[in-house]
Amino acid sequence: MLELRDLTVTYRIAAGEVPAVRGVSLALARGEALGIAGESGSGKSTLAMALLRLLPRDARVSGEILLDGEDVLTMPWGRLRAVRWASASIVFQGAHHALNPVHRIGDQIAEPLLVHGLASPAESRRKVAELLEQVGLPAWRGRSYSHELSGGQRQRVMIAMALACEPHLIVADEPTTALDVMIQAQVLELIRSLIARRGLSLIMISHDLSVLAATCERLAVMYAGRVVETGPSGAVFGDARHPYSRALADAFPLVGDPASRRAPRGLGGDPPDPMDLPSGCSFHPRCPAALPECSTAAVELWPTTDPRHTAACVLVHPETTPRLPHGGAAEDPGSGGAPPQQEPAPHAPGTPASTTVRPEVAP
Template sequence: MRTRRRVRTQPEAGGVPVNALEIKNLHVTYGSGPGAVPAVRGVGLTVEPGRKLGLAGESGCGKSTLALALLRLLPPTATLSGEILLAGEDVLTMKWGRLRAVRWAGASIVFQSAMHSLNPVHRIGDQIAEPVLLHRRTTPAAARARAGALLEQVGLPAARAGAYPHELSGGQRQRVMIAMALACDPRLIVADEPTTALDVMTQAQILRLIERLVADQDISLLMISHDLAVLADTCDRLAVMYAGRVVEEGPARAVYDTALHPYGHALSAAFPRVGDPASRRAPRGLPGDPPDPSALPGGCTFHPRCPVTLDRCATDDPELRDAAPGRRAACVRIAPAVPS
């Protein structure tokens, strides 16, 4: 008989549960001086305890930079400012010893390319056991047993711990990455394009696996993808990024079905709806490409591609603001929500 794991509670401040992740006015810039490239510009997001937030956008909009910034995994050429609060503690002000303790144990990342993330010359069981040995006072035998249990938890036989990465399929390697992310019982998992390059059936299996593990273990999830449909089916809330900024945020299904920002609407329209012959025969795309971060246009950065642009969009750069109950958007066409 399968037993449900005891639900963990987040630390509390003044009787109020602390959010698993809270990002405040985050800026990430590569380089310095006149050639500096702003990759993330003033992003603010919250992941509540036990909840799932999706982050969507085209390639180059800053999603992966944001994911790497959460645990300070960016190269030395990157400059960060703002706040990244994991369970109320600011990652950007942590000393290295504390940061090493938080990685894996407080938050972990499932990277998008398992083949590039796994070490090809080490067996997968040893790679899963490594963070357990580093973060827990345990024996190698206990760490290997933990690795086998984690493999079974993600749907692989414990005996596969002796395999090398090249001996596994793409979906199996992705399951190994998820097992590694769970190794030290983190409160938050960041999944950066976890189903990239997988076939449709394997993608569905991995997504259901992530959903089940998050629910069973009371883990918070930040899932990053270019696929709005996947995020709408998997997450509670959805944020849409464009040119380094969040341009829309709200309940996942509402953002997917009735996007308020023209960019969110264009992303949603690019995916054909099952049962809708018109969208299946003629899915709509969005002409052009995201702007070069080193040469952003004035005003709203989306206006050169926007199908409903106004003259003022070339000069006005709207902030993300309340647009409906539980929803925010950054567009001059959207009237601010009236406080109730």
């Protein structure tokens, strides 16, 4: 029901252009849940805002966003207004800032129903009461203001608003940010039950791979504006093939695991400046398994032994796929698991040193 084709988003600022999303291509089937993970600044929220053309005026967007076969980027304004909330809705990051503090919660939930002509004022009040009960809040909470609710209650209100017009697709941008672990578990369980009961499609964005793995069937990991790994949740979380995905998974120690407590793993350094991206693979300056060619070859997504599981790394090869052990280092070449190394491609003077390795050309 949703397909992104070579989606690119660039922000224009006084110092120049900032590439926030770079050539992302993804697909989402009806009734499927897709999780998008990555550090802050990886382009996740920009991608979410682009899906319904909610980006600021200084953003330049190219590519295609096909929602039920119709390109969101070329929709007339009237058609776009009809699609928002009714066909696809969004749960914004930070419910406290997304809700209007001077309007009652019930009025804000009813607004999309009234704007789209789906209910009369009397019918909208009944619908609001039903929606609040569906997300685990009493109907009388509709008379409250946002500051009178807890963080978890505000997040439930945002979910009720997203469900009001019965859309087919919900985009949840960090829906559990700043919630304690008990409330986070309740919100995630609510999302899972609503997807199962209503047959919704979901795009869920988070920096926490464990949250996404528990909620979504497939994961896509973003770094520096690009997708570096995608596949079934169990494969990406439990058997990551890109060193960055492995670092994200290892950053969350297991409760009761002495090894992770005594030797916590993480990833040193910071994501690159979008205006000064490294040549080749953008992750190579931080990568514990980087090879010489990583600084010159910008690798596209390669299929692993599972065709549904792909990774943009020279360590992944169509014929020989070495596994990344916990900690992110590649296997010793003597173990027989290392792929053949690629010599940097020569380049003519005046042309960029970085090349692109595509799946149809062996590295």
